[in-house]
Amino acid sequence: MINEQMYAFGAESSKIREIFSYACARKEEIGAENVFDFSLGNPSIPAPAAVQESIARSLAEVPAAELHGYTPAPGLPAARAAVASSLNRRFGTTYTASDVFMTVGAAASVSIALHAAVCPGEEVIVIAPYFPEYRVWIETAGAVCVEVPADPETFQVVPGAVAAAITPRTAAVIINAPNNPTGAIYPRETLSELAEVLEEVNAAREQELGHPQPVVLISDEPYREITYGAEVPWVPALYEHTVVCYSYSKSLSLPGERVGWVLVPQVSEGARRMMAAVAGAARALGFVCAPALFQRVVIDCVDTPTDVAAYARNRELLTDALRAYGYTFVEPDGAFYLWVRALEPDAEAFCERARGFELLPVPSDSFGVPGWVRVGYCVAPETIERSLPAWQALAESYR
Numbered sequence: 001m002i003n004e005q006m007y008a009f010g011a012e013s014s015k016i017r018e019i020f021s022y023a024c025a026r027k028e029e030i031g032a033e034n035v036f037d038f039s040l041g042n043p044s045i046p047a048p049a050a051v052q053e054s055i056a057r058s059l060a061e062v063p064a065a066e067l068h069g070y071t072p073a074p075g076l077p078a079a080r081a082a083v084a085s086s087l088n089r090r091f092g093t094t095y096t097a098s099d100v101f102m103t104v105g106a107a108a109s110v111s112i113a114l115h116a117a118v119c120p121g122e123e124v125i126v127i128a129p130y131f132p133e134y135r136v137w138i139e140t141a142g143a144v145c146v147e148v149p150a151d152p153e154t155f156q157v158v159p160g161a162v163a164a165a166i167t168p169r170t171a172a173v174i175i176n177a178p179n180n181p182t183g184a185i186y187p188r189e190t191l192s193e194l195a196e197v198l199e200e201v202n203a204a205r206e207q208e209l210g211h212p213q214p215v216v217l218i219s220d221e222p223y224r225e226i227t228y229g230a231e232v233p234w235v236p237a238l239y240e241h242t243v244v245c246y247s248y249s250k251s252l253s254l255p256g257e258r259v260g261w262v263l264v265p266q267v268s269e270g271a272r273r274m275m276a277a278v279a280g281a282a283r284a285l286g287f288v289c290a291p292a293l294f295q296r297v298v299i300d301c302v303d304t305p306t307d308v309a310a311y312a313r314n315r316e317l318l319t320d321a322l323r324a325y326g327y328t329f330v331e332p333d334g335a336f337y338l339w340v341r342a343l344e345p346d347a348e349a350f351c352e353r354a355r356g357f358e359l360l361p362v363p364s365d366s367f368g369v370p371g372w373v374r375v376g377y378c379v380a381p382e383t384i385e386r387s388l389p390a391w392q393a394l395a396e397s398y399r
């Protein structure tokens with residue numbers, strides 16, 4: 001017997017991966033320098049030197065059996081404490097190690113948070129466009145993915161639209177800022193409005209049920225450090241029932257090493273039960289014990305800055321050129337994606353035509369909205385430079 005739901009997830013695979021595979025094959029055919037692959041969110045800058053230094057130090061100083069051994073399921077106490085202290089320094093909080101659960105990257109963080117916060121049959125709201133894996137993780141938890149459109153011009157979350165989508169079965173809302181795929185960052189006022197909406201729902205529910213049953217806000221933040229000046233507000237300061245999901249995949253350029261965390265501020269009995277459910281979900285999903293060597297890297301590098309300058313230069317190069325060629329797009333405040341309006345209503349057809357110019361963006365349909373494409377500019381600047389005549393020719397082909 002095969003699990004048909006899992007078969008479908010595997011057989012469909014991800015559009016992003018499909019384009020990436022095409023790019024690899026095409027590079028073999030016509031040379032890597034002639035293919036402009038903007039599909040993946042793989043950081044183009046190397047991990048900072050502090051990461052290599054940390055690994056070397058661990059190899060030299062930590063006995064091998066300990067270095068490569070199991071850590072406690074929620075992570076090394078020193079790694080959890082290092083994360084808590086770093087957050088305290090940055091956001092004026094008073095977290096401790098027991099608020100932090102180390103994970104195998106943000107994919108695990110969000111999956112775990114969903115399994116901890118949501119029961120089969122309940123609903124989880126996502127803001128469209130959204131990272132396509134959310135639907136897979138939500139449905140794997142037996143829940144229903146409810147799409148709420150972002151503002152169609154700014155791609156900001158619209159608290160009123162979230163309010164309208166909430167039902168008695170709504171268990172959680174996922175937000176992601178800086179956003180993949182639009183680069184949007186939600187300002188403090190918008191997040192406060194969203195918090196107010198959720199507080200109102202919680203109050204009404206408590207009155208009706210006779211016990212609290214708050215909507216959980218899952219804040220997926222792997223791009224927190226990649227911003228071009230805008231503030232990324234600390235969500236738990238605005239809404240108590242927030243679970244923060246993080247990874248070092250983007251900030252330290254370590255996507256292949258699989259390390260991150262879930263934060264559940266232990267402010268109430270409900271939050272303590274939620275953290276126990278996080279531990280239970282990690283156990284149930286087989287995600288216990290994040291990579292031991294990289295938990296040690298987290299201890300050493302928790303405050304190592306991200307080299308945002310390289311992405312900022314790519315962003316400027318790409319946006320200046322695309323603007324000049326007549327494209328419209330959302331000015332990204334963070335992350336390393338440009339959300340560009342397709343030059344025809346069907347984004348898939350636009351991407352097909354772009355392929356003829358060896359340009360490989362990702363059509364927006366896989367992110368839950370029609371008519372746009374995502375251009376990942378976490379690539380070598382030369383790739384962007386070489387791609388510019390192709391972008392121009394693509395635009396001219398529509399005139």
Ligand code: PLP
Pocket residue numbers: 041104105106107108110131176180220222246247248249255260
């Ligand atoms: N969430 C978002 C919004 C992402 O863009 C990604 C990866 O691209 C993830 C989660 C998964 O991150 P990780 O590679 O750390 O599992």
